Amino acid sequence: MKYIDEFRDGKLARRIAAAIAAEARPDRRYALMEFCGGHTHAISRYGIEDLLPPAVRMIHGPGCPVCVLPIGRVDNAIAIARQPGVILCTYGDLLRVPGSKRVSLLKAKAAGADVRMVYSAADSLRIAQDNPDRQVVFFAIGFETTTPPTALVIRQAKAAELGNFSVFCNHVLTPAAITNILESPEVRELGTVPLDGFIGPAHVSTVIGSRPYEFFAEEYQKPVVIAGFEPLDVLQAILMLVRQLNEGRFEVENEFSRAVTRDGNRKAQALVADVFELRRIFEWRGLGMVPYSALAIKEEFAPWDAERRFEVETASVPDAKACECGAILRGLKKPADCRLFGTACTPESPMGSCMVSAEGACAAYWTYGRFRQVS
Amino acid sequence: MCLALPARVLTLLPDDLAVVELGGVSKEISVALVEEVVVGDYVIVHVGYALSKVDPAEAEKTLALFAEMSEAAQ
Ligand code: SF4
Numbered sequence: 001m002k003y004i005d006e007f008r009d010g011k012l013a014r015r016i017a018a019a020i021a022a023e024a025r026p027d028r029r030y031a032l033m034e035f036c037g038g039h040t041h042a043i044s045r046y047g048i049e050d051l052l053p054p055a056v057r058m059i060h061g062p063g064c065p066v067c068v069l070p071i072g073r074v075d076n077a078i079a080i081a082r083q084p085g086v087i088l089c090t091y092g093d094l095l096r097v098p099g100s101k102r103v104s105l106l107k108a109k110a111a112g113a114d115v116r117m118v119y120s121a122a123d124s125l126r127i128a129q130d131n132p133d134r135q136v137v138f139f140a141i142g143f144e145t146t147t148p149p150t151a152l153v154i155r156q157a158k159a160a161e162l163g164n165f166s167v168f169c170n171h172v173l174t175p176a177a178i179t180n181i182l183e184s185p186e187v188r189e190l191g192t193v194p195l196d197g198f199i200g201p202a203h204v205s206t207v208i209g210s211r212p213y214e215f216f217a218e219e220y221q222k223p224v225v226i227a228g229f230e231p232l233d234v235l236q237a238i239l240m241l242v243r244q245l246n247e248g249r250f251e252v253e254n255e256f257s258r259a260v261t262r263d264g265n266r267k268a269q270a271l272v273a274d275v276f277e278l279r280r281i282f283e284w285r286g287l288g289m290v291p292y293s294a295l296a297i298k299e300e301f302a303p304w305d306a307e308r309r310f311e312v313e314t315a316s317v318p319d320a321k322a323c324e325c326g327a328i329l330r331g332l333k334k335p336a337d338c339r340l341f342g343t344a345c346t347p348e349s350p351m352g353s354c355m356v357s358a359e360g361a362c363a364a365y366w367t368y369g370r371f372r373q374v375s
Numbered sequence: 376m377c378l379a380l381p382a383r384v385l386t387l388l389p390d391d392l393a394v395v396e397l398g399g400v401s402k403e404i405s406v407a408l409v410e411e412v413v414v415g416d417y418v419i420v421h422v423g424y425a426l427s428k429v430d431p432a433e434a435e436k437t438l439a440l441f442a443e444m445s446e447a448a449q
Contacts, residue, residue, distance in 0.1 A: 001380075001381075001397065001398050002381070002383070002417065003381040003417055003429055003434060004380060004381065006434075006438055007438075012441055012442070012445065015445035015446075016441060016444070016445045018445065019444060019445045091422065119422065119423055120405070120422050120423025120424065121422070121423070121424075122405060122423060123423070142422075145421050145422075145426060146421070146422055148408050148424070148426075149405070149408070149422060149423070149424045152405075152407055152408070152424075203419065203421055203426060206419060206426045206427035207426060207427075232441055233437075236437075236440070236441055236444065239444060239445075240444075255437065256437075257430070257433040257436065257437060258429050258430050258431075258433040258434035258437055259381075259419050259427045259428075259429055259430070260427070265408065265409065265426065265427055267408060267409065267410055268408045268426070271408070
């Protein structure tokens with residue numbers, strides 16, 4: 001497949017890995033965080049960590065939207081789904097996320113709630129049009145990649161004056177999370193792994209562009225390389241970060257220039273700005289309360305806001321005691337450090353959100369057998 | 376849910392919809408978020424929406440860079 005196979009070439013991968021090994025100095029540390037769950041997945045799937053010299057360490061970041069959704073919001077969605085006459089639509093990954101008392105949307109569905117898995121936001125709008133006598137709610141989550149489609153369906157619902165459709169909005173912002181990892185008070189309390197550089201998200205960056213990262217490079221003096229999701233992309237980004245660190249540079253470089261520009265997708269950005277506004281604060285699983293890190297639906301679109309329609313109030317619910325998702329999402333621990341990993345907690349029966357989505361660090365480690373290297 | 380792949384645009388349909396092909400499978404998606412899509416373009420598809428177009432010249436450059444950067448070290 002074009003633009004896929006060329007970026008998975010094994011021979012070239014080994015050559016780039018050899019270049020990394022030759023250039024990384026054994027006497028210094030290269031602690032690199034891949035922010036995005038898509039990269040975590042690729043790193044596990046292609047065994048990229050096995051190709052790196054000991055001085056280069058990958059730290060998995062919190063960029064998996066399912067993993068950072070707080071339990072209180074899952075509980076809210078379940079409560080909405082249980083209301084009479086409601087159809088709750090959502091992306092497949094969300095169905096198994098355990099809320100309070102390990103109840104998930106899937107369990108609520110088994111108990112009679114009408115919960116439907118959709119592939120896209122547009123599907124949920126269609127379900128609303130097909131079921132005029134039901135209230136259809138789209139449980140929307142995700143970073144900057146899924147936000148523009150949600151904005152689009154809200155605008156379409158308004159244009160069609162659709163009275164039985166609303167969106168439960170949980171969209172969050174990448175730059176706010178990166179800032180939080182670098183400087184929140186909890187980082188000082190809990191300690192954090194020192195980070196020397198970042199691999200910037202692929203698809204998030206197609207929308208927001210490379211410009212927002214310029215601030216981090218500048219302010220925190222950390223290099224950022226935006227990378228695609230294929231194994232060669234990730235390896236090349238690591239090599240570019242190693243070179244920047246060796247040369248004492250901290251710049252934003254774009255390895256994924258085939259899809260990412262400095263300005264990003266302005267049409268999508270304008271749409272998002274039209275429909276959403278910043279929340280003053282929002283809870284992230286693993287990161288806690290993060291200021292200005294999420295979006296709410298603007299007053300102008302109030303009739304399509306499920307939070308207003310169902311008078312949603314969110315409680316802050318702590319994780320299962322032994323679950324280490326919080327520390328894993330901050331890069332403090334690895335999945336195998338959790339004593340539930342692979343025993344009480346597996347993708348079939350997840351205890352924490354990091355085990356639910358394919359981009360979660362625990363699920364990626366489990367699926368591709370990365371835990372074996374430590375056992 | 377963040378995984379997304381480049382797909383080729385086969386046909387453009389009304390209402391900003393398009394049929395794309397990926398590994399022999401065709402699928403209807405929305406191109407409402409991307410400006411000026413034409414048949415033959417490769418687009419990055421995510422949750423049923425094209426997010427951006429793939430720039431063939433930039434893809435070539437990146438492939439060339441892989442070869443060049445890994446050679447410099449050998
Ligand atoms: S293995 Fe399960 S319980 Fe442990 S940190 Fe991961 S998701 Fe949480």
